[in-house]
Amino acid sequence: MHFASQQRLDDGVLEREFTLGEIPGILWTPGSASESAPVPLILLGHPPLGLRTMYPRLVARARRAAADGFATATIELPGSGERPRWPAAELARAGMRRALQAGEPVSDEIVDALILPLVDKAVPEWQAALDSLLSLPGVCGPVGYSGGVISIGVRLAVVEPRITAAALFAGSFVPRAMFQEARQVTIPVHVLLQWDDEGNDRQAALDLFDAFGSEEKSLYASMGGHTGVPQFAGDAAARFFTRHLT
């Protein structure tokens, strides 16, 4: 992990851009975090639109988490931002766009081609990032995962024991295979669902929530569209992490 730049935000949060091999990422730590007072880490998931595009929403989530006493970190997803595309994903994305434009359902084959390789590639990267992040002074476990892509969050919740709580954003296509994986999730899960999110399959989100094997799981559905998560729903997710990571 190589730190490329750092800046102190006006609320005292330290923002550090890093690279992990070829993968760019950002780490935010609250002003209070230090080697002798490390803070738990939340991984900030996001849709594959590129870190640069997502930055305003990510930094807002990071500031809120820092105010609650958490470090946060995120990395560029495979095939996003400056990272190389791979042909199968491009093909699947074109297929998805065609289906959406034609007002047709996106087929299981397209969803699988779009999401499954992304999960397979991204999850080991998040785990490698975790190795590096947890070795830094000022950052410690337990670790939370927050946001989307929900299938990445599900896989991480199953395979990564350092992640002990997940607040998942139901806003992306879910391959059939992920419902089986969801049954293996046992950590506390909090699902955010935007009820009238036109780009999201509401029934799939409800089915996925139903599938989680966790003893504690909660679903918070609100109005406001894909990017319109209301403040009070964000607050509920923040309290979920405060309950489980502190």
Place this chain on the structure above:
Amino acid sequence: MHFASQQRLDDGVLEREFTLGEIPGILWTPGSASESAPVPLILLGHPPLGLRTMYPRLVARARRAAADGFATATIELPGSGERPRWPAAELARAGMRRALQAGEPVSDEIVDALILPLVDKAVPEWQAALDSLLSLPGVCGPVGYSGGVISIGVRLAVVEPRITAAALFAGSFVPRAMFQEARQVTIPVHVLLQWDDEGNDRQAALDLFDAFGSEEKSLYASMGGHTGVPQFAGDAAARFFTRHLT
């Protein structure tokens, strides 16, 4: 409204039993409430099991609300507690029990016979109680409705303009006709759903949530069965009222 008895609970909450004509009820006001500093009122809905049976859960909700600065009040439902039964409801209840024991779905006819007359009878009573309660020193609007029977909450949200926010508990049968009424609800609504509540039709609860015409509506689904609403879900409902009634 006639006050039958009063006691001061250990947290300073004043509990007063009253009768409104033939209808028994209970009013709880925080120690701080006075004529010069009246507090908003939350009506505590409950299943038709009788106030005496429901008392432990009601007083717990009342204490929590009082700590948040709210008065709370509840009245006995028609056909519950010491109040006279009516034959059609008894017949419907027997039909429901037969269906449940046989593992069969409860028919629309039985649900209608069980719930619709209850709503028709109960709602004017809650409104009459509201007239009296809001004339008391120490109690003021805006008013919230909290809990079940969810169809009573829906009807009140439609017909009673003094009620400006409703946290509804999805734990009872919903007559088909209520979905139409739900479309007329425009006040902020927060729905509590116990995901694995065996006595509740989850899909009906989701359909009802979908039907609400409110710009702000949220659904909080948790595990724990009908009576096992977790503390954090209760907290979210409490914050909903703090947001909308203060």
